Amino acid sequence: MPVTTFNGQQIHVNEEGFLTDPSEWDDGLATALGEQIGITLTDEHWKAIRFLRKDFEEVGETPTLRRVSTVGGIPIKTLFVLFPQKPAKKMAYVAGLPKPHGCV
């Protein structure tokens, strides 16, 4: 498992750069991860990220876009504007959570 130094701290990531230990995440890291994929985090981004973090802690799984929309209250259309093209994957990346996955 690669260990990399990012934003001045050591983090564990997988081959795609997703954090493998959600506890290594903090706000500063999220800002830096956002920059990495060309996203400057606004309050709206933070609302989505905070929901992802909280939901992951409670459920143990990265929420789907539908869940962020119905439970987190952010419409799917907005998520596509905030995190263009691949919102599910980009949100998970910035929030330091596993990307959404199937069984294979």
Added chain:
Amino acid sequence: MKKLLVLGAGTAGTMIVNRLRRHLGRGQWSITVVDQDDVHHYQPGYLFLPFGAYTPEQVTRSRHATLADGVNFVIGDVDRVDAATNTVALSDGRTLGYDYLVIASGTTPRPDQTPGMLEAEWRRSIFDFYTLEGSTALAKALQTFDHGRLVVHITDMPIKCPVAPLEFTFLADAWLRERGLRDRVEIIYVTPLPGAFTKPICSTALGYLLDERKIALETDYMVERIDVENKALVSYDEREVPFDLLITVPLNMGADFVARSGLGDELNFVPVDKHTLQSKANPNIFAIGDASDIPASKAGSVAHFAVEVFTDNFLQLIAGKPMTGSFDGHANCFIESGNGKALLIDFNYDTEPLTGKYPLPLVGPMSLLKETRANHLGKMGFRWIYWNVLLPGHSMPVPTQMSMVGKTAATNTPAK
């Protein structure tokens, strides 16, 4: 007399009542199971119906015939569960009481949840294959389909049997080739996930399956509506995918009574402890099989392994002991890849599908993540095992917990 009430006589519910009836004295425990009709479906068979490999008669049986003596079978619609009074109201006015309740009402495809899906093109050029009716109608449509865009589409996760849309795609490819039509048909696989394969080992081992078959891929696709007039999927980010024949997996949701009873999440799945399947809200309620929110595949094998853990735990619980069994999310699934071959995957909450051999006492080694004829025969032979071994609640010669024996350990398994 203590009462165990099970809602749903599908794969999980049937196995539970049949196993527990053997262990709970008839003088001490009544066991009742409720379902809305008397037809038990062998759902894995739906995959093969469109290609004429099975007939509807081979994939259905009377529920009565699958339930053990001493199990009360009630046919009715559940209106709601009242967890405060330990009662279940049926829509015809009957009320059933319980000491322990198991919700095993599964997941249902809901085409009504996507605008345009249930309109004029439904079952004309838009089909599902997760219902007997859908699968049978699709078989008919395929007979006259000889050119154009065949789109296989998943609305959102989670879905029942997550590999089935891929299997359908492979079988459709093989079927069209056999009929000499493949050059006249474009096949497009549309998924809300970032890829057809999302786990590292699977992506590496199986990426070729789509390339080799010239199947186009549309990823991160969240459908907002169907443009019925122009026959196209339209996504939230306004990508249009036109189709001549759409095979869609509608949004999957748990039973509506779960929502009416205030026991479900946003998709009506019951939040439970993922190791004991016990409701997070009510300690005398469990949800087993597809009805729960556990982060495992919604699949018969998961239901089977979970039932084995649950029934042992339940006997401890009612004896006043702590439940010592812990479900690990074990799934074991065949993946049909066409041309009489299939792959096998075996995984759990923490371990992704790996390559290697799947050693089974009596049955012998099967190949993991590799297309073989033996795997296909395993899949086809499973129908007999389902009716005659699994549903009656007999033990299979396979371990309940996932085992690493025979597997090639991944070097990049994510850290815990």
